[in-house]
Amino acid sequence: MTARRHHFMIDRPVRVRFAPSPTGYLHIGSARSALFNWLFARGHGGRFILRIEDTDRKRYVDDSMHDILAGLRWLGLQWDEGPEVGGEYGPYFQSERLPIYTQWADWLIDNGHAYRCYCSAERLASLREEQVARKEQSGYDRHCRYLTAEQRAEREAAGDPFVVRFAIDPIDGQTTFHDAVRGEITVEHSLLQDTVLLKSDGWPTYHLAAVVDDHLMEISHIMRSDEWLPSAPLGVLLYAAFGWEPPVWAHLPVILNPNGKGKMSKRHAVAPDGSSVPVHLRDYIADGYLPEAMFNFLSNIGWSIDGSREVFTPEDAIAAFSIDSINPSPAAFPYDKLVWLDGMYIRQLDDDDLYHRLIPFVAQGVGLSETEMAARPELRPAVPLIKERIKTLTEAAPMLSFFFVDGPITYPEPAALIGDKMTAAQSLAALAATSDALSVLAEWGHDSIETCLRELAVTLGLKVRQLLAIVRVAVTAAAVSPPLFETLAILGRERTLLRLASAGEALLPLS
């Protein structure tokens, strides 16, 4: 990393924006961009603005708006201005700002910074084809930029459709601008296009809409994804053409696939082992990640609070965040670390809190309604038993499902009921002895069950682990379970004895 101490503060109120387009669910990388903007705003007494860039009617996805708002709120990134909260600089939907864009497009034309282009899609396509065939740089040849007044009048009279293009000026110059995370960046104008600002349907493209809105909304710092870096000079030139004070630009590093190959795509991300990892925030929510863990995790991609802390609060992040401490290099999505972090946060939760968060996940996992689950007595006392055994909320259900079986339990592998270094007959006898001992236990509780079983192991001449392994499988139908004594205490004597009996029956044919 190169040494950076780039100027990133300017003498005006901090106003930053997150400007997603409702063309799909909230992407995990977009969420990170939103988070950085929010962190910066909160750390500088600024405003965090949410603007919806819905100028592409073809790509509009119906419920994506709701998904984006819900995702931001889930993460705790409440916006100060925008949809559902309003603000002084609205409207915050670009689809409601059309007259503003046409007005400024006209202004550019009137001042010689833009022109109407009547070229057909066919002409553009064949132009491109020729350029590719001749291995030339592809791009618009500025045909309409040099139309005479008569030619222009002719087209207008004919009512030909047109787009408005920006007139890059000078066409052989260069533009240098300052990026707050990378420093000086220079681009030759010969590489820039006379980009379309207004489409033939009258709607603006991103370049026009974003610049106009950023200025009108008095955005002070533009922190956005790396993908915009090559077109940033266009924004700079646009600000200059309008004569507006430019904001501070900061381009955030892209997030790569977990295997480090290519950016995390819109549809799926691939892990080092070839498996795929979700890319939408909603999938992580559904997978049972905690918002506080996700917040912490996202903060750690492309930025770090210091050299030693991995786990920190939003308050600490706000206090420490600065644009020039953003790492410019692309980062592979560290999925394993998310899983670990989520486990950390789960362990830090108090039991009641975790219980409430667990209800919907466990209910769904075992096929009960949330109301039914809330009414069951087993989940709450089981929380401390699984707290340090789960890394996401969804992992609880398979671990606890045996608690929610009221009828007879089945053993997929009856042989698992045979104790270590024991015969089936010996195991059967141990099961019977356990049943006898537990049935006469005066008090049904963790301590008494533990004393009883430990003594029984001695009586039977078995190692404690041998006996407990048999009982564990008998009661939970699994070799791995939460701690056994607590588990029995929660399960209750009746169901425990029932299962001990079922286990005996399952073992009988093997002895």
Next chain:
RNA sequence: GCCCCCAUCGUCUAGAGGACUAGGACACAGGCCUUUCAAGCCUGCGACAGGGGUUCGAAUCCCCUUGGGGGCACCA
């Protein structure tokens, strides 16, 4: 193909010319603890992409090479 950006353990990162025998975390391996599985604790493995400069001194500044990423739409 052209342009732009980036380059420290497998991965996320600390590093602002001397405090570097390059630090932390995840993952991985081993050990302790232990009723299974976890959690926790301890230990280990493991990197400055390569080559030239500048300097008394370079992970750090410059150049080249290589590698990786992004962008080249009437999408954002």
